[in-house]
Amino acid sequence: MSGVLHRHPRLRLGLLLGPPMLWLGVAYLGALAALFITALWTADGFTGNIQREWTLDNFKDVFSLEVYRTITIRTLLTAVAVTVIDAALAFPVALYMAKVASPRAQRLLVIAILTPLWASYLVKAYAWRGMFSADGPIAWLADPFGLSTPGYGLVATVVTLAYLWLPYMILPMYAGLERLPNSLLEASADLGAGARVTLRRVVLPVLFPAVVAGSIFTFSLTLGDYIAVKIVGGTNQMLGNVIYDNVLTGNNLPFAAAVSTIPVVIMLVYLAAVRRTGALDNL
Amino acid sequence: MRKKRTLAGTAAFGLALALSLAACGTEDAGDDSSPDSASEGPGGFVPPDIAMADSLGDNEGTLSVLAWPGYAEDGSTDKAVDWVTPFEKQTGCDVSVKYFNTSDEAVTLMKSGQYDVVSASGDATLRLIAAGDVAPVNTDLIPNYADEYDFLKDRPWNSVGGQMYGVPHGYGANLLMYNTDVVKPAPTSWRAVFEDASTYSGKVTAYDSPIYIADAALYLMKTQPDLGIKDPYALDADQLAAAVDLLKAQKEHVGEYWSDYLKEISAFESGDSVVGTTWQVIVNYTKANVEAILPEEGATGWSDTWMISSKTEVPNCAYAWLNHIISPEANAAVAEWFGEAPANPKACDLTSEGFCDGYHAGDESYADQIHYWTTPIEQCLDGRTDVSCTTYQDWTQAWTEIKG
Structure with a gap:
């Protein structure tokens, strides 16, 4: 057996790469292709059974009806807001962890940041529902200042999602900063650069690929989220809700498939843009 | 260059696979409407020809129930509210319950074929019948059916061409x-x-x-x-x-x-x-x-029907459930818990005093004033x-x- 494999390097390579390639092809690309094909069918309005006739109507509706443009823009803006907030929050934390804290404190901080990932997504989302409710802690804190809770809506959604995805931004940034040698910071100081110039011209360029890596997580996870917005989003709907509603309540699988090509396209564009910056090479 | 070719190859392979899957799918479509089913439904549809049970055998031992919240209580919400446990003891059918929140959800879930019986409102029933997801029900096999209010039987939302597709459960208002x-x-x-x-x-x-x-x-x-x-x-x-x-x-x-x-x-x-x-x-x-x-x-409202999945493997337990849920005891318990008029007048003897009057049970003219969900x-x-x-x-x- 090993002799056969030794004599046929191509067979060896095929056996080694075959299963993972098959998995990629069947489970991943196959599913995406099936999704796209489903989007070209229609569902019977009465029974919800799928009718296998080729039509572009679903895509026509998605692109021509204003409501889907509004929802797409709302989802995009939410994803951008969550990413920016996470990046702004994660930077000082990551900088402190990588450059200031003692090794012992470093380990404790990593554990502290990873711990929330052990709790269920739903528990955390419902915790924020409690925070934002009319008799919740935010209302209680804001009351002495004559303010009230923003209530369930886009603000609550952005805050909740920024909280949920924060570890995914901190960890790549921390890893990126750890790779930055202290000698570079010292050299910068020796050459007369102040903290601000060092930050801008030494730290940020090194950090950029890490921020991009983190943003892929926060951006794509927000783009596909529909549960948090159901729990704290009030009357708002995101692309994920439209897809969910069409699958589960609208009984219109083909239309749901057509809508779900929107986030796929957005992510492809985003990844292409990221690739152009060269950030992916540094991952 | 090499890398690119590999990627394109993988993509082409994935597409080819999906296309072949799609082709398989197309072949078995279209057997939904069989030519020999004659009666037309109110939507102008012909329900698919699905066999109806003509006799019952031994209970199979399990039953998967898809229900509106509060329709299949087993005592876990309130110890006194329990009509699932007596059913399990009587029939030996172990019940598992899944609640749904909207009629659309019920229709989608029934398509999966994982549930044996469903409590469907009028905006779901016809869609289920037309899609062939539920089977016609032989009411002769359900002794308690005879006791139910006549004005709930053979209605446009629970029957097609005089054939019942379930048993009336109760009605109420939003x-x-x-x-x-x-x-x-x-x-x-x-x-x-x-x-x-x-x-x-x-x-x-x-x-x-x-x-x-x-x-x-x-x-x-x-x-x-x-x-x-x-x-x-x-x-x-x-x-x-x-x-x-x-x-x-x-x-x-x-x-x-x-x-x-x-x-x-x-x-x-x-x-x-x-x-x-x-x-x-x-x-x-x-x-x-x-x-x-x-x-x-x-108000708008609902008039619900218990239906049996066309794909059920436990028809005997399903029929036993339909008979149980409209029995005076269970029907009275559900009606009081959910807040609706029962479908079985005998249930009114078991509900608290004045309950059935409050919900105008059996009052046909009042029932006509509620605008029941329909598709x-x-x-x-x-x-x-x-x-x-x-x-x-x-x-x-x-x-x-x-x-x-």
Whole structure:
């Protein structure tokens, strides 16, 4: 057996790469292709059974009806807001962890940041529902200042999602900063650069690929989220809700498939843009 | 260059695979309508030919129930509220229950074939029958069926061409719930959630389903007779547009929509919602000062039917469940717990005093005033033939636009 494999390097390579390639092809690309094909069918309005006739109507509706443009823009803006907030929050934390804290404190901080990932997504989302409710802690804190809770809506959604995805931004940034040698910071100081110039011209360029890596997580996870917005989003709907509603309540699988090509396209564009910056090479 | 070719190859392979899958799918489609089934349903559809049980055997031992919340209580919510355990003891069928929140969810879940029986409202029943997801029911095999109110039998939402597709369960109205500490004076009209919604702006709630459009249509039917709405489920394009405008105006003041009944309970308990549409069972669960009324305009409502999946592997347990759930004991318990009129008059002897009168059980003229959920279809349900009405798919589209 090993002799056969030794004599046929191509067979060896095929056996080694075959299963993972098959998995990629069947489970991943196959599913995406099936999704796209489903989007070209229609569902019977009465029974919800799928009718296998080729039509572009679903895509026509998605692109021509204003409501889907509004929802797409709302989802995009939410994803951008969550990413920016996470990046702004994660930077000082990551900088402190990588450059200031003692090794012992470093380990404790990593554990502290990873711990929330052990709790269920739903528990955390419902915790924020409690925070934002009319008799919740935010209302209680804001009351002495004559303010009230923003209530369930886009603000609550952005805050909740920024909280949920924060570890995914901190960890790549921390890893990126750890790779930055202290000698570079010292050299910068020796050459007369102040903290601000060092930050801008030494730290940020090194950090950029890490921020991009983190943003892929926060951006794509927000783009596909529909549960948090159901729990704290009030009357708002995101692309994920439209897809969910069409699958589960609208009984219109083909239309749901057509809508779900929107986030796929957005992510492809985003990844292409990221690739152009060269950030992916540094991952 | 090499890398690119590999990628393209993988993609082409994936596409080819999906195409071949699609081809397989196309072949077995189209056996839905068999030519020999004769009777036509009210939507102008011919139900698929599905065999009906003609005798019963031994119980199989398990039963998977798909039900509205509160329809299959096993004592876990309240020890005194339990009609599943007696059924399990009597029949030896182990029951597992899945609750659903909207009729659309029920229709989708029934397509999976994982559930043996379902409590379907009138806006789900015909879709289930037309899709071949439920089987005709041989009512001769269900002894308790004979006791049920005659005016619930052979209705357009539970039978096709004189063939019953289930057993009537009970009926009731969607109510207006409000927080008695906040909402003063007490509302008497649906106006509280439409034109007067601004009073409690941000704390109004509404049912998150396209069928809620009928609530707006019912309100317009009573307040704007010029629109000529005769049946809230038979709306032509102009009437639908009017209902959509009303709901868009309402949306400005809606804090959140509910379809998960637990979400509505928590919103009323925390004070995030203070007025909105509800079911009696939600009022029972809510630990806050709330009250529910039947507003002066009347209400939309439901008339539910227990149906059997066409794919069930446990028909005997399924028939046993249908017989049990309309037995006087179980029917009375469900009716009192959920807050609806029972379908079996014998249940009224077992409910608390005055219960059946309160829900007007058996009062045919009252039952006719509730506008039961039904699926909007192209042929206007109010008998108009000069226009075509909007379908449920139009309503679904409109509902997405209302929520924006």
